[in-house]
Amino acid sequence: MDFSVIDRIGDPAVRRYLARRWNWLGAGTAVVMIAVAWPVMADVTEIPGFALPAFAVGGCGGLALIFAGPVPVRYGWAATVITAGVASVIGTVDLWRMPIPLFLSVLAMTAAALCTQPLRRLPTVVVATAGVFVLGVDAQARIGWIFALIVVAMAIAFVRYRTTTQRDLAEQSEETEVLRAREAVLAERTRIARDLHDIVAHRMSMVVVMAQSAPYRLAAADEPETVGPATTAEFDAIAAAARGSLDEVRQLLGVLRPDAAGTDAAALRPVQGLDDIAPLLDGVRAVGTAVETTDTVDHARVAEAIGAAVFRIVQESVTNATRHAPGATIRVSITPDATHDGLLAVEVANGPPDADPVSAGGGLGILGMTERALAVGGTLTAAPTGDGGFAVRARLPMALS
Numbered sequence: 053m054d055f056s057v058i059d060r061i062g063d064p065a066v067r068r069y070l071a072r073r074w075n076w077l078g079a080g081t082a083v084v085m086i087a088v089a090w091p092v093m094a095d096v097t098e099i100p101g102f103a104l105p106a107f108a109v110g111g112c113g114g115l116a117l118i119f120a121g122p123v124p125v126r127y128g129w130a131a132t133v134i135t136a137g138v139a140s141v142i143g144t145v146d147l148w149r150m151p152i153p154l155f156l157s158v159l160a161m162t163a164a165a166l167c168t169q170p171l172r173r174l175p176t177v178v179v180a181t182a183g184v185f186v187l188g189v190d191a192q193a194r195i196g197w198i199f200a201l202i203v204v205a206m207a208i209a210f211v212r213y214r215t216t217t218q219r220d221l222a223e224q225s226e227e228t229e230v231l232r233a234r235e236a237v238l239a240e241r242t243r244i245a246r247d248l249h250d251i252v253a254h255r256m257s258m259v260v261v262m263a264q265s266a267p268y269r270l271a272a273a274d275e276p277e278t279v280g281p282a283t284t285a286e287f288d289a290i291a292a293a294a295r296g297s298l299d300e301v302r303q304l305l306g307v308l309r310p311d312a313a314g315t316d317a318a319a320l321r322p323v324q325g326l327d328d329i330a331p332l333l334d335g336v337r338a339v340g341t342a343v344e345t346t347d348t349v350d351h352a353r354v355a356e357a358i359g360a361a362v363f364r365i366v367q368e369s370v371t372n373a374t375r376h377a378p379g380a381t382i383r384v385s386i387t388p389d390a391t392h393d394g395l396l397a398v399e400v401a402n403g404p405p406d407a408d409p410v411s412a413g414g415g416l417g418i419l420g421m422t423e424r425a426l427a428v429g430g431t432l433t434a435a436p437t438g439d440g441g442f443a444v445r446a447r448l449p450m451a452l453s
Contacts, residue, residue, distance in 0.1 A: 074119035085112035089153035096151060099142055110135035111154040114161050122168040129161040129177070133184050140188030150188025158184060162201070166208045171216075178205045233419060240420040243364075244427045263291035325359030326351045326386070329366055333384060336370055343370070346385040349396060355451045361428045362386065362398055362448065368417045369400035369444040379406025380441060389447060396430075396448045404440030421446070428452065 069075050090108040093099055099107055114128025136154040150158075162181045166174060182198045189197055266287050267279040279287075324332075326349065333343045351359070366384060373382045380403040389395035418434045421444065425432035430448035437443050 069120060072119065075116070078118045078120070079116040081118075082113050082116035085115055085153055085157060089151060089157075092153055093139065093151050097139060097142055099139065107135055107139055107154075111139065111151075112157045115157060118160060118164045122170075125161070125164045125168045129165040132157050132161040133180050137184045137187050140184065148188070148190045148193075150184070155188065163204075166205055167212075171209055171213060174205055174209050178202060236419050237423050240423040241427070244361075244424055259290070259294040263287045263294060324363040324367075325356055326354055326362060327359075328363055329384070329386070332363070332367060333370070336374065336382070339374075341374055341379075342381040344381060344383045346383075346387060348387045349450075353450055354396065357452055358396065358428055358448055358450060361424050361430070362396065362446075364424055365398055365421050365432065365444065365446050366400055368421050372417055372444075373400065373402040373442065377402045377405035377441065380404060388450075392447075394450055396446075396450050398446040398448065399443060401437060401443035402441045418444075 086108045089112050090104055093104055093107060094101065110131050112132070114132040117124035117128035120128075132154070136150055136158050139154055140150040148155075158181065162177060165177045169177060178201060181201055185194055185197050185201070267284050270277040270279055326347075329347070330345070333345055337343050354362075366386075370382055370384070373380065382400065382402045385397070385399040385401075387397050389397045421434070422432045425446050425448060428448055429452070430446055432444065432446040434442070434444045
């Protein structure tokens with residue numbers, strides 16, 4: 053059949069129904085069951101002939117909705133159960149009062165309802181279907197069918213509940229990881245901004261001090277120089293401009309600092325740089341970890357912001373190495389990049405652990421290091437090495453562009 057004709061159907065509900073091939077199977081099954089139920093009920097029930105079409109459609113027509121979704125299944129199941137119950141009350145010539153075609157439709161629609169309806173409604177489905185069994189099923193088989201119905205309903209409910217719970221937990225875990233990643237990025241950006249604030253504030257403060265003290269320093273030099281009023285006014289203007297810029301920087305970035313009530317001493321200490329890496333590694337050696345260091349970079353050529361980024365990367369990498377690879381030798385290398393002039397190559401690598409890791413969980417330190425490297429225009433990679441160890445490699449500019 054050419055399904056393109058479906059697009060020309062005006063009713064969107066009918067168009068959606070016909071667009072799914074499984075609904076065609078349900079509709080075909082419903083037509084066959086209606087064709088069978090009509091003559092069967094004429095032979096075994098006392099239903100008036102004029103009402104037989106309505107009972108056949110009401111009892112078996114719901115099969116056309118069996119694959120149409122929760123809401124259609126709900127209405128189809130209700131129509132089937134009600135029709136089967138009324139047919140059972142009218143009675144048949146046999147002990148099995150419910151016509152067999154309607155009984156089969158009840159089984160199919162009940163199974164569909166148990167699989168699609170909200171879990172809180174499954175008891176209603178079970179009770180209503182059990183009531184129809186009481187009305188229409190032979191007394192000797194009634195208990196068995198009701199027991200089977202309860203067992204199947206409990207099994208389906210358990211499977212659905214377990215599946216739903218696992219899916220919800222997976223979604224919550226994913227959302228938690230996303231939130232943690234965002235928090236790590238924001239925290240690292242906050243720390244970067246705080247470091248930059250300290251650097252800029254230091255430099256601008258030096259400009260203010262130099263501009264204000266220049267006339268006095270020139271006058272007190274070995275060869276005193278007289279500074280005229282115009283030059284003094286120029287120095288004062290430079291100091292005022294620098295002071296205004298410093299105030300603006302503090303207004304923009306100062307909000308990232310903790311308030312006075314909750315001041316964090318670690319956050320307010322001076323920005324660490326390349327010169328602080330050696331004391332950091334000495335502290336690591338003091339706890340028994342072997343650390344090999346290679347530092348061939350002229351620290352004076354490296355901008356303070358870059359030095360702060362290198363310190364944080366080395367600090368985080370060494371911390372991770374001591375946690376995840378206890379007993380392994382850590383190699384820290386800070387050298388000029390061999391292939392690109394003006395770049396800094398930073399590498400922190402460790403061998404395989406000699407003992408069980410202190411922490412097996414995956415944190416967000418690598419994400420923070422990557423964010424810090426990107427913030428200063430560099431790159432960072434972190435991956436296992438061939439000998440079972442781990443290496444963090446960063447390429448950073450020596451100066452901010």
